[in-house]
Amino acid sequence: MLKIYVIHENDAWVEPLRSAFGELELPYEEWFLDEGVYDVSSAPPEGVFYNRMSASSHTRGHRYAPEVTAGVLAWLESHGRRVINNGRALQLELSKIDQYATLSRYGIRTPRTIAAVGREHIVEAAKRFKGSFITKHNRAGKGLGVRLFHEIDALQAYVRSDAFEDSVDGITLVQEYIRAPEPFITRVEFVGGEFLYAVRVDTSLGFELCPADVCQVGDAFCPVGETAPVSPSARFRIVPDFDHAIISRYRHFIAENGIGIAGIEFIRDAAGEIYTYDVNTNTNYNPEAEAEAGIYGMRAIASYLGETLRRVAGAARREMLVGST
Numbered sequence: 671m672l673k674i675y676v677i678h679e680n681d682a683w684v685e686p687l688r689s690a691f692g693e694l695e696l697p698y699e700e701w702f703l704d705e706g707v708y709d710v711s712s713a714p715p716e717g718v719f720y721n722r723m724s725a726s727s728h729t730r731g732h733r734y735a736p737e738v739t740a741g742v743l744a745w746l747e748s749h750g751r752r753v754i755n756n757g758r759a760l761q762l763e764l765s766k767i768d769q770y771a772t773l774s775r776y777g778i779r780t781p782r783t784i785a786a787v788g789r790e791h792i793v794e795a796a797k798r799f800k801g802s803f804i805t806k807h808n809r810a811g812k813g814l815g816v817r818l819f820h821e822i823d824a825l826q827a828y829v830r831s832d833a834f835e836d837s838v839d840g841i842t843l844v845q846e847y848i849r850a851p852e853p854f855i856t857r858v859e860f861v862g863g864e865f866l867y868a869v870r871v872d873t874s875l876g877f878e879l880c881p882a883d884v885c886q887v888g889d890a891f892c893p894v895g896e897t898a899p900v901s902p903s904a905r906f907r908i909v910p911d912f913d914h915a916i917i918s919r920y921r922h923f924i925a926e927n928g929i930g931i932a933g934i935e936f937i938r939d940a941a942g943e944i945y946t947y948d949v950n951t952n953t954n955y956n957p958e959a960e961a962e963a964g965i966y967g968m969r970a971i972a973s974y975l976g977e978t979l980r981r982v983a984g985a986a987r988r989e990m991l992v993g994s995t
């Protein structure tokens with residue numbers, strides 16, 4: 671029987687998807703990719719492959735999971751398998767530099783960003799900014815390395831201290847700080863290449879707090895701001911009818927980069943300008959906000975994967991018929 675294969679490295683994030691598969695009675699199997707044995711000279715099984723590998727896998731002790739996933743995806747694709755969020759999508763998941771370079775090709779504005787390797791070079795990069803800036807890891811997720819600075823001295827003290835955390839790929843980004851007049855970011859969710867909903871995430875959390883822990887949603891959202899936290903339940907609000915020209919640009923961008931499922935984050939500045947700063951091909955959803963709006967991302971994913979599986983099965987049957995005549 672043809673199945674849906676879910677490639678991932680974090681059980682907790684797959685739980686809501688398992689329930690959704692159960693509701694729709696879809697056949698699936700999980701491929702937990704980290705340490706293991708991979709026979710890449712054999713033929714992979716037939717089916718649909720959904721890649722949920724995360725950029726922050728090293729924070730869960732799965733240091734080489736993205737690397738082996740890149741190999742496995744190349745193997746699947748070389749056999750013509752249907753992969754949702756393919757090898758190209760994984761490259762984007764793993765590099766914000768790549769995200770920004772690619773987004774700009776679709777007319778999508780990103781914050782001014784300078785990459786640096788080596789502690790003193792991070793300071794050198796920051797000197798090219800006039801106002802406040804933030805640092806972040808090139809391979810990130812869950813807010814890794816996100817810090818706000820208003821002056822060089824503070825950055826210098828930080829990079830020279832034991833508190834400094836380097837990106838797992840050695841690349842730190844220094845980025846223009848986009849000051850939002852109202853403290854929220856917007857995340858736009860796509861399933862099956864189509865807009866599902868936008869969610870407004872309150873960012874009035876302190877930079878000193880670990881955003882992932884505070885949000886309790888892992889990589890899903892990483893809202894970081896400058897002031898005190900508000901109550902967790904009020905932080906996520908779904909805007910189902912969000913409408914803006916940026917949506918069609920995002921759709922174009924994901925369609926041409928092997929991405930079927932993603933959450934893309936932007937901040938709007940005081941002038942109303944939209945800056946896109948994060949593409950998450952491994953997306954999670956906020957259950958309270960979804961219950962309030964009555965829209966469910968994981969159900970949409972399961973149903974899309976089910977539909978894709980039916981199409982793949984149909985094509986395989988047709989091929990067999992042609993082969994037998």
Ligand SMILES: Nc1ncnc2c1ncn2[C@@H]1O[C@H](COP(=O)(O)OP(=O)(O)O)[C@@H](O)[C@H]1O
Pocket residue numbers: 781804806810811812813814816845846847848849855873891892893894895935937947948
């Ligand atoms: N250029 C920026 N200006 C202002 N806030 C930012 C900027 N970049 C990131 N942030 C804040 O930090 C959070 C985490 O940054 P992000 O780039 O999404 O990293 P991650 O991939 O770790 O989620 C964002 O959700 C946003 O709240």
Ligand SMILES: [Mg+2]
Pocket residue numbers: 811812813891892935948
């Ligand atoms: Mg983010």
